[in-house]
Amino acid sequence: MAKKVKKRKEIRRKLLHKYRLVILNESTFEEKISFKLSRLNVFVTGSLCIIGLIGLTTLLIAFTPLREYIPGYSSTKLKRQATELTYKTDSLVRTLDYTNRYLNNIRMVLRGDIENNEINRDSLFEQFKLDPSTINLTPIREDSMLRAEVALEDKYNLFERNMEKSDLVLFPPVNGTISEQYDAEKRHFAVDVVAPRDTPVKAVANGMVIFSEWTADTGYVMILEHEDGLLSVYKHNGSLSKVQGDIVRAGEVIASVGNTGKFTTGPHLHFEIWDNGTPVDPMNFIDFN
Known part of the structure; x- marks a missing residue:
C-alpha cells in the first residue's frame, strides 16, 4: 500500500514539476522570453491544440469549397x-x-396497316353508358342564365356564329376520274384519282408537312398533319413542292400528279385520309369531280 501511495506521489511530482523554457539571444545570451511549464501543462495545451485543429479542419471541410478537393468527396456542383x-x-x-x-x-x-378495321359501337356505348337515376339533371340558376345569354348572342350574331358541322368538308386535292374507290376489305384505304401528268396537287386543309420523301413502293409521298389528329396522304406524285416542317394553307400546291413508285399503274393520285390512326373514306368529305 505504501508503495502505491509513493508511486502516485512520484507521478504527481513529475507531472507538476516546473520547468522553464527560455529563449536567449545567441550572441549576447540575453534572455528574451521565458515560460514556466510542467508536463501536465504541456499535455493539456497540446491536447487542446489538437482538438482545435481537428475542429477547424472539420469546419473548413464542411462549410467551404475545400471539401471538393478531397478525393472521394462529392462536389455540390x-x-x-x-x-x-x-x-x-x-x-x-x-x-x-x-x-x-x-x-x-x-x-x-x-x-396502309391498321390494328383494327372495325369498331364495335355497341360496346363503346355500353362502356360509357350512364345511369340517369344517378345524375342530378335539375338545372341550376347560373346554367339557365348562361343558356339564355348564349341563345341571345346566337340570335343576333349572324356573322361570328360558332356552328357545329356534322360533316367535314375538305378542299379537293385534284379533280379527275376515280379509278379505284376506298375499300377496307381489300385494304385499299384510299381513292385513286386519275389526272393528267404534272397536274397540281393541292392541300385539302391548313396543316404542316410531316413527311415529304421518296419511297420505293409509292414514289414521292407527302403527308400533311391537320387539326384534331387528321392526316392527309398523297402518293405516287411526280414531284414535291414542300419539305418537312413547311406550313401550308388549304388549296396551296404541294406536289404534282405523277407515275412514280413500284405499285403505280399510270399517272394518278393515291389519296388517303386518316383520323387519329384510323383510315376513312375520302369520298365522304371531298367531291373529286
Missing part, C-alpha cells in the same frame, strides 16, 4: 449537374418514346 442531367434524361426518354410512337403511326400510314 457535380450533384446539381447530376440531378439536372437526370431530369433531362427522363424528359428525353419521354420525348423519344412519344417520337417513336409518332413514327410508328407514320409508318403505319405509309404501309
Whole structure:
C-alpha cells in the first residue's frame, strides 16, 4: 500500500514539476522570453491544440469549397449537374418514346396497316353508358342564365356564329376520274384519282408537312398533319413542292400528279385520309369531280 501511495506521489511530482523554457539571444545570451511549464501543462495545451485543429479542419471541410478537393468527396456542383442531367434524361426518354410512337403511326400510314378495321359501337356505348337515376339533371340558376345569354348572342350574331358541322368538308386535292374507290376489305384505304401528268396537287386543309420523301413502293409521298389528329396522304406524285416542317394553307400546291413508285399503274393520285390512326373514306368529305 505504501508503495502505491509513493508511486502516485512520484507521478504527481513529475507531472507538476516546473520547468522553464527560455529563449536567449545567441550572441549576447540575453534572455528574451521565458515560460514556466510542467508536463501536465504541456499535455493539456497540446491536447487542446489538437482538438482545435481537428475542429477547424472539420469546419473548413464542411462549410467551404475545400471539401471538393478531397478525393472521394462529392462536389455540390457535380450533384446539381447530376440531378439536372437526370431530369433531362427522363424528359428525353419521354420525348423519344412519344417520337417513336409518332413514327410508328407514320409508318403505319405509309404501309396502309391498321390494328383494327372495325369498331364495335355497341360496346363503346355500353362502356360509357350512364345511369340517369344517378345524375342530378335539375338545372341550376347560373346554367339557365348562361343558356339564355348564349341563345341571345346566337340570335343576333349572324356573322361570328360558332356552328357545329356534322360533316367535314375538305378542299379537293385534284379533280379527275376515280379509278379505284376506298375499300377496307381489300385494304385499299384510299381513292385513286386519275389526272393528267404534272397536274397540281393541292392541300385539302391548313396543316404542316410531316413527311415529304421518296419511297420505293409509292414514289414521292407527302403527308400533311391537320387539326384534331387528321392526316392527309398523297402518293405516287411526280414531284414535291414542300419539305418537312413547311406550313401550308388549304388549296396551296404541294406536289404534282405523277407515275412514280413500284405499285403505280399510270399517272394518278393515291389519296388517303386518316383520323387519329384510323383510315376513312375520302369520298365522304371531298367531291373529286
